[in-house]
């Protein structure tokens with residue numbers, strides 16, 4: 001599959017020099033600062049996470065009295081935002097520092113200025129999905145940045161309490177950029193992607209930073225399928241779900257229960273997983289430079305810190321992960337894997353690559369494998385950090401593995417020091433497309449389908465994601481997915497039919513690109529709004545003889561295909577929901 005490939009010039013030093021002499025007494029060298037406050041006793045066990053514009057996460061645990069202190073620095077702290085993570089590892093929402101009335105509107109201030117700051121007592125608005133100082137005047141105007149985000153009278157940013165999914169108009173996005181109170185910002189942090197697309201920036205000004213926002217640009221299209229936010233969502237983990245169960249869909253099975261879902265997502269079939277969460281991170285995004293030769297050895301190791309998430313964190317994590325970038329061989333306890341190195345493209349090695357990918361601290365586990373696309377014509381010699389993880393939670397899968405789960409990718413720099421970036425499990429398709437009929441006859445899973453003239457007309461229901469807070473019911477059909485018939489070949493990679501094989505696809509935009517990803521899923525659902533599951537279906541006709549031309553010399557007597565619903569291409573791949581095991585005979 002194709003990766004975004006971008007060639008950017010090296011970026012100048014990312015840290016912005018602090019002008020003037022540091023006068024912070026007792027703050028130590030390099031402008032050390034801290035951010036402190038108290039959530040009260042009910043906040044014991046919650047985590048307060050300081051997220052820098054570039055996504056660097058510094059996490060503090062609230063103690064038994066709910067007090068927290070986050071070590072920071074002037075450079076890291078400037079324009080950083082604060083976020084609460086619940087004791088179970090789920091993202092809760094942003095901490096608003098102050099609010100300002102501008103005309104008839106309220107603007108919430110979420111960015112710290114970088115100086116020492118004590119927020120004092122913090123009130124958590126459970127229903128609103130945000131927190132704020134108990135006294136609005138506690139945080140001084142020198143302690144937060146002037147830029148704000150539109151809020152209600154309570155100071156609640158518009159993205160809070162709904163996972164960031166919701167329309168933000170151009171006017172709303174700009175409503176609070178010209179406020180008067182707060183530290184003035186004249187510098188912009190630099191780098192690629194653009195400043196607003198960094199993981200810790202807030203592209204749609206809804207109060208949730210990109211890494212913790214399921215809809216980065218505020219157009220209601222979730223990141224998983226949005227074509228315009230692949231840069232800001234580049235570090236999102238993506239998810240693969242697959243089954244042969246045609247009833248694994250909430251439109252077809254309105255009673256689809258947690259137990260039904262857990263039976264598909266919770267167990268391994270042999271060494272194969274129906275449910276894989278994939279971390280796939282491009283080295284340059286970690287070091288802020290696209291100068292490949294300069295950065296290929298710059299990251300020594302990387303692992304995912306899962307905090308209290310019971311499947312990959314806590315005291316007895318269950319997750320398996322591959323050690324060979326092979327999702328069909330998920331058999332190793334991830335918490336005992338310290339990383340490794342894989343060079344793609346056969347035996348060709350690159351002696352200039354000196355990193356081993358192994359974390360010398362073997363107690364950390366949850367390692368990512370350094371994956372070198374050695375001399376791949378498309379990829380050059382870039383380095384990626386990859387882990388394919390199966391949560392292995394059985395009957396507890398849905399209870400314990402949820403969109404909103406927060407991960408911290410921690411990585412060591414070859415030149416010394418460590419850094420981190422925050423990530424979140426985003427809404428994804430947890431059911432698969434369900435076929436209503438083929439060539440006009442109801443589809444019965446397991447029964448071979450005749451395609452006498454080589455053509456199949458398939459009518460199907462969209463797969464669903466879980467509804468988020470603020471949405472009715474349990475599920476939402478996912479709009480805007482790209483679909484395609486995957487032709488299974490023994491001992492070979494997936495093969496698709498290409499856009500030219502599809503016809504009568506009125507509900508879709510069809511691409512005839514030869515791009516490998518587009519070949520697999522060349523027809524994109526024109527719908528753009530996720531609706532409650534109902535009777536709405538999609539329909540297309542595919543000419544299997546054209547798949548044959550692409551993949552076989554002639555059509556076999558009997559063969560098996562899958563129906564794929566794919567999200568937008570992110571780094572290394574995309575969210576996939578696949579109905580497998582559709583048997584076709586001539």
Ligand SMILES: [Ca+2]
Pocket residue numbers: 159163164165166204206208213214215216217218
């Ligand atoms: Ca948003």
Ligand SMILES: [Ca+2]
Pocket residue numbers: 159164202203204205206207208209210213215216
């Ligand atoms: Ca946002």
Ligand SMILES: [Ca+2]
Pocket residue numbers: 209210211212213214215216223232233236
């Ligand atoms: Ca996002």
Ligand SMILES: [Ca+2]
Pocket residue numbers: 215216217218219220221222223226229
């Ligand atoms: Ca969007």
